[in-house]
Amino acid sequence: MRTQFPAGFAFGAATSAYQIEGAVDEDGRGPSIWDTFVRRPGRVVGGHHGDVAIDHYHRFAEDVAIMAELGLTAYRFSVSWPRIQPDGSGGINPKGLDFYKRLMDELLARDIQPWLTLYHWDLPQALEDRGGWPERDTAYRFADYAAAVHEALHDRVHTWATVNEPWCAAFLGYASGEHAPGRREPGNALMAAHHLNLAHGLAVQAIRPSRVGGCVNLYAITPAGDDPRDVAAASKIDGLQNRLFLDALLTGRYPDDIPMRPREGDMELISAPIDVLLVNYYSRYTVSGTAPGRASASAAPTDAGSPWVGAEDVAFLDGGRPVTAMGWEIDADGLREVLARVARDYPPIPLVVSENGAAFDDVVEGGRVRDPDRIAYLEAHLEACRRAIDEGVPLEGYFAWSLMDNFEWAWGYGKRFGLVHVDFQTQRRLPKDSARWYAQIIRQNGRHEPTDS
Numbered sequence: 483m484r485t486q487f488p489a490g491f492a493f494g495a496a497t498s499a500y501q502i503e504g505a506v507d508e509d510g511r512g513p514s515i516w517d518t519f520v521r522r523p524g525r526v527v528g529g530h531h532g533d534v535a536i537d538h539y540h541r542f543a544e545d546v547a548i549m550a551e552l553g554l555t556a557y558r559f560s561v562s563w564p565r566i567q568p569d570g571s572g573g574i575n576p577k578g579l580d581f582y583k584r585l586m587d588e589l590l591a592r593d594i595q596p597w598l599t600l601y602h603w604d605l606p607q608a609l610e611d612r613g614g615w616p617e618r619d620t621a622y623r624f625a626d627y628a629a630a631v632h633e634a635l636h637d638r639v640h641t642w643a644t645v646n647e648p649w650c651a652a653f654l655g656y657a658s659g660e661h662a663p664g665r666r667e668p669g670n671a672l673m674a675a676h677h678l679n680l681a682h683g684l685a686v687q688a689i690r691p692s693r694v695g696g697c698v699n700l701y702a703i704t705p706a707g708d709d710p711r712d713v714a715a716a717s718k719i720d721g722l723q724n725r726l727f728l729d730a731l732l733t734g735r736y737p738d739d740i741p742m743r744p745r746e747g748d749m750e751l752i753s754a755p756i757d758v759l760l761v762n763y764y765s766r767y768t769v770s771g772t773a774p775g776r777a778s779a780s781a782a783p784t785d786a787g788s789p790w791v792g793a794e795d796v797a798f799l800d801g802g803r804p805v806t807a808m809g810w811e812i813d814a815d816g817l818r819e820v821l822a823r824v825a826r827d828y829p830p831i832p833l834v835v836s837e838n839g840a841a842f843d844d845v846v847e848g849g850r851v852r853d854p855d856r857i858a859y860l861e862a863h864l865e866a867c868r869r870a871i872d873e874g875v876p877l878e879g880y881f882a883w884s885l886m887d888n889f890e891w892a893w894g895y896g897k898r899f900g901l902v903h904v905d906f907q908t909q910r911r912l913p914k915d916s917a918r919w920y921a922q923i924i925r926q927n928g929r930h931e932p933t934d935s
């Protein structure tokens with residue numbers, strides 16, 4: 483990599499509460515839908531759970547020291563809603579807020595910007611018991627929670643994000659059932675998507691005037707061929723994955739090809755102006771409306787239905803690219819493509835890549851993790867960012883997923899996305915070669931010097 487990034491470009495890494503914190507019963511935290519889901523036989527590979535995770539709740543100071551060593555300028559984390567409101571509504575738990583105060587004090591002391599995400603999938607179980615995200619009231623409970631977190635933490639946060647990847651929360655949680663709460667109710671998944679969007683809009687209102695954005699996971703999508711049925715299939719998947727959220731947040735409309743029936747006034751709330759759009763990007767889908775069978779690119783590790791509500795017949799094909807340990811095809815130019823698309827097709831908005839990274843089967847050898855595949859992945863995607871900027875995309879930062887190996891949802895601890903290796907038995911942290919490479923990129927503002935690997 484030869485080029486530099488604009489002044490002030492954020493070089494960060496990201497995590498989320500349930501994937502790293504552990505301490506699920508400490509200091510007044512209530513149960514979330516993930517605490518319940520992981521206890522259900524067969525829902526998570528190996529019966530893994532986040533009870534201890536990587537013990538970040540107790541080791542956050544050590545983890546922030548690692549971030550400082552790597553030279554991160556920003557850190558994106560999420561707040562656990564059930565730590566703040568154990569029952570999902572009403573009483574606030576001051577000890578929960580204290581944890582995030584201490585975490586952010588540590589970050590600020592080391593000049594690392596705190597980027598706080600309010601919701602990364604750990605809905606308080608009490609709210610799921612009252613219907614979960616298909617229930618409209620959940621969006622209003624989220625706004626109350628957002629206001630409480632904002633009141634306590636606003637002086638420390640650099641940028642707020644509302645809901646992380648609403649596609650996953652809605653369609654993996656309520657259509658395929660791969661994620662908590664594990665329901666397979668396609669119609670309710672669409673309701674959940676709408677209420678997650680509404681929750682975003684209400685939260686934006688609740689935390690103004692702070693700097694805030696929504697966070698969507700976008701895919702590059704290619705039709706398998708020129709056949710109109712392939713083109714239609716690509717458009718359907720694009721509608722569900724990308725436009726359902728982009729159109730709603732940025733234009734205040736739902737795509738015509740998706741049967742959404744918002745109440746009057748909802749779309750104005752959902753499209754309240756935001757300061758930045760956070761984009762998570764991992765891969766490209768190649769889809770067909772003609773191919774027989776269904777080789778799903780998003781195959782779940784456990785028994786799950788289709789997340790593609792109304793597009794269950796679309797086939798996901800092998801695009802012929804190398805894959806990560808998740809089986810996800812690597813296509814860095816897809817990142818440039820999705821960033822350029824948002825810049826081209828939507829009203830102007832600063833963008834940040836808020837998650838990007840890869841799982842590989844890392845091994846520790848001689849006290850070192852050599853992960854050239856991850857370095858190549860990160861380098862190619864950072865170059866794609868650079869190309870997007872050259873094309874005029876207002877891109878302001880990049881966050882690697884993830885800072886440390888952690889609990890990868892239905893896959894348990896078997897998939898390692900970290901820049902930092904974690905021994906899940908001893909909790910020992912060991913920066914991988916990719917962490918050192920990323921540190922060098924940050925030091926050189928994007929320029930790559932030969933490494934001693």
Ligand code: IFM
Pocket residue numbers: 498501647762837883890899
């Ligand atoms: O680990 C997840 C994260 O929680 C949300 N985005 C994708 C990551 C990799 O699957």
